[in-house]
Amino acid sequence: MRANNLNEMVGNTDLLKIESLSALTGCNIYVKCEYQNPGGSIKDRAALQMVLDAQEKGQLKSGMTIIEGTAGNTGIGLAIVAKTLGYKLKVVMPKGQIIEKERLIRLHGAQLMLVDPCPFKNPAHFYHTAKRIGEENADHWWANQFENLSNYRAHYINTGPEIWEQTEGKIDAIVSVCGTGGTIAGNSGYLKQQNVKVKAWLIDPDGSGIYNFLKNKEYKSQGSSFTEGIGIMRTVDNFRQAKIDYAVNLPDVDLITVAHYLAKNDAIVLGSSSALNVAGALRAAAASGPGKTIVTFACDAGERSYSKLYNPDFLNEKNLSQPNPDINALFERYKAQAMNNVVSV
Numbered sequence: 001m002r003a004n005n006l007n008e009m010v011g012n013t014d015l016l017k018i019e020s021l022s023a024l025t026g027c028n029i030y031v032k033c034e035y036q037n038p039g040g041s042i043k044d045r046a047a048l049q050m051v052l053d054a055q056e057k058g059q060l061k062s063g064m065t066i067i068e069g070t071a072g073n074t075g076i077g078l079a080i081v082a083k084t085l086g087y088k089l090k091v092v093m094p095k096g097q098i099i100e101k102e103r104l105i106r107l108h109g110a111q112l113m114l115v116d117p118c119p120f121k122n123p124a125h126f127y128h129t130a131k132r133i134g135e136e137n138a139d140h141w142w143a144n145q146f147e148n149l150s151n152y153r154a155h156y157i158n159t160g161p162e163i164w165e166q167t168e169g170k171i172d173a174i175v176s177v178c179g180t181g182g183t184i185a186g187n188s189g190y191l192k193q194q195n196v197k198v199k200a201w202l203i204d205p206d207g208s209g210i211y212n213f214l215k216n217k218e219y220k221s222q223g224s225s226f227t228e229g230i231g232i233m234r235t236v237d238n239f240r241q242a243k244i245d246y247a248v249n250l251p252d253v254d255l256i257t258v259a260h261y262l263a264k265n266d267a268i269v270l271g272s273s274s275a276l277n278v279a280g281a282l283r284a285a286a287a288s289g290p291g292k293t294i295v296t297f298a299c300d301a302g303e304r305s306y307s308k309l310y311n312p313d314f315l316n317e318k319n320l321s322q323p324n325p326d327i328n329a330l331f332e333r334y335k336a337q338a339m340n341n342v343v344s345v
Contacts, residue, residue, distance in 0.1 A: 005084045006038040010048045011158050013037065015166040015295070020265050021282060024331055026290025029281050031274070031298040032163065039077040040104075041300035042159075043070075046182050047077030049154035050143050051085065060141045065090060068143040069130030071179075071229035072101030073300055078143060079108035090140075092130040097228055100304045120233060146180045146236040155186025163187065163295055164194055173288065175201040175280045175296040177230040177273050178210055181239025183297065188243040199288075202247040203280030209233040211249040215343040225252050226308050226318065227272040246284075247343040252320055254279045254330060259302075259309055261325040269302030272309045279330075286334035287342060 003009045013036040021029045034042035054060035065088040068078055075091035082089040089110040093102065094117040105112050115126050122128075127146070134142030145151050163171065174191055176184040188200035204211035208231025209219035219233045232239070259275035262268040270278065277296040284294055308314050315321045 006080050007048055007084050009038045010044045011037070012162060015163065016268075016298075018262070018266060018268065018278065020262070021278070021285075021327075024327065025282065025285035027285040027288070028293040029278070029285060030167075030293070030295045031268075031278065032159070032295060033298050035298055035301040037077075039073070039080045039108075040304070041073040041077065042183060042297055043073040043300075044077040044080065045154040045158060046145060046151040046180070047074055047081045047143075049158075050145065050148050050150040051078070051081050051087075053150040053153070054141060054143075055085075060087070062086065063139065064088075065137070065140045066143060067130050067134045067137075067140045068092070068145065069126040069128075070145070072097050072105070072304075073229060074143075074145050075105045075110065075112075076101065076108065079105055079110040083109055090130075090133065092126045092133070094126045098304055098307055100307065101228075145182070146232075146238065149237055149241070151180055151182035152185045152189075152238045152241045155183055156190045157186075159183070160187045160190025164191060167293060167295065169194065170293050171195075171198055171295055172292040173199040173201055173281075173284050173294045175203060175277060175284050175294060177203050177205070177227075177276055177280070177299075178208075178239060178242075179230040179232065179273075181232075181236055181242055184244065185238050185241035189241055192243045199245045199284075200243055201280055201284045202242070202244050203276055203283070204247060204249045205231050205255075205276060206249065206251055207231055210239075211247050211343065214244065214247045214345050223251070226314075226320075227252070227255070227276060230273050230276070244345045246287075247345060248280065248283055248341060250276060250279050250283065252318075256309065256315065256320055257325040257327060257330050258282065259305075261327040263302070263310075264325070268298075269310075270298055271300045271302050271305040274298040274300065274302070275309070282331060283334050283337075286331060286337070287339050
């Protein structure tokens with residue numbers, strides 16, 4: 001394709017079959033290569049849609065500054081969109097995220113404000129800080145990715161149709177983690193509208209309360225995860241649109257096994273949330289049986305997780321070292337579990 005600016009390059013990403021896992025499971029397991037977006041992540045889609053819709057509604061006008069709180073990737077996407085369309089951008093981000101994301105946000109010309117990580121109920125939380133800055137400045141527009149349904153729309157009107165076309169309508173399951181909820185909501189909504197039999201699997205890491213909410217109607221978490229930008233402890237508008245069939249909790253050790261196996265055997269280097277997605281696809285394949293077509297997302301490029309997921313010192317510090325990932329043992333464990341610990345929604 002020929003593009004006049006980076007915004008025109010958002011979307012239409014490739015669908016890649018993971019040969020080794022497809023052979024192992026007897027299913028066709030695909031990842032949507034969202035790292036091909038100009039900002040390197042799936043969040044470029046939501047960033048662009050939120051800005052375009054705000055312009056159309058008259059909420060965002062020339063000369064204004066965009067403000068948003070993010071764990072990283074939405075900030076990178078907004079930085080590119082803002083620069084391309086002539087807006088300034090302020091990003092509020094919790095300290096302790098992968099340093100590569102901080103550098104990219106600054107590299108793209110955004111003003112980065114780092115705040116101490118804290119519980120959501122604390123007014124100093126990065127979400128509340130961005131909201132407050134937006135409300136206190138008349139020339140600022142707060143993107144509000146958690147509640148802004150343009151996030152969901154980006155996937156309903158673009159990503160979902162792309163997947164449907166790329167699979168020629170032959171898709172049995174869509175698998176996704178959940179941060180704001182936009183990805184799983186938009187894709188599940190569109191794909192189920194095409195075929196009600198398509199199953200949507202939500203994959204939740206330790207430290208997030210979504211799995212327990214769907215199971216017991218209460219946000220309660222156990223343990224913690226080094227994944228970033230996924231898992232929430234409250235219901236937001238984008239997540240309310242999701243058409244979920246099944247939910248399962250998977251620990252960090254599973255995504256580490258998948259990530260290191262694929263890097264070694266398939267030359268596919270995934271970030272932590274992407275590796276959790278693929279672990280979820282493996283779990284869905286084990287529960288569903290062979291012959292299914294399962295699609296998930298490579299949310300961003302693996303190098304953004306290098307300092308944690310692929311750093312032996314970090315993994316050892318967390319007692320998560322995985323020098324010889326055994327994908328066969330993981331799949332056998334998943335098959336033995338079948339639908340155990342899977343919440344039917």
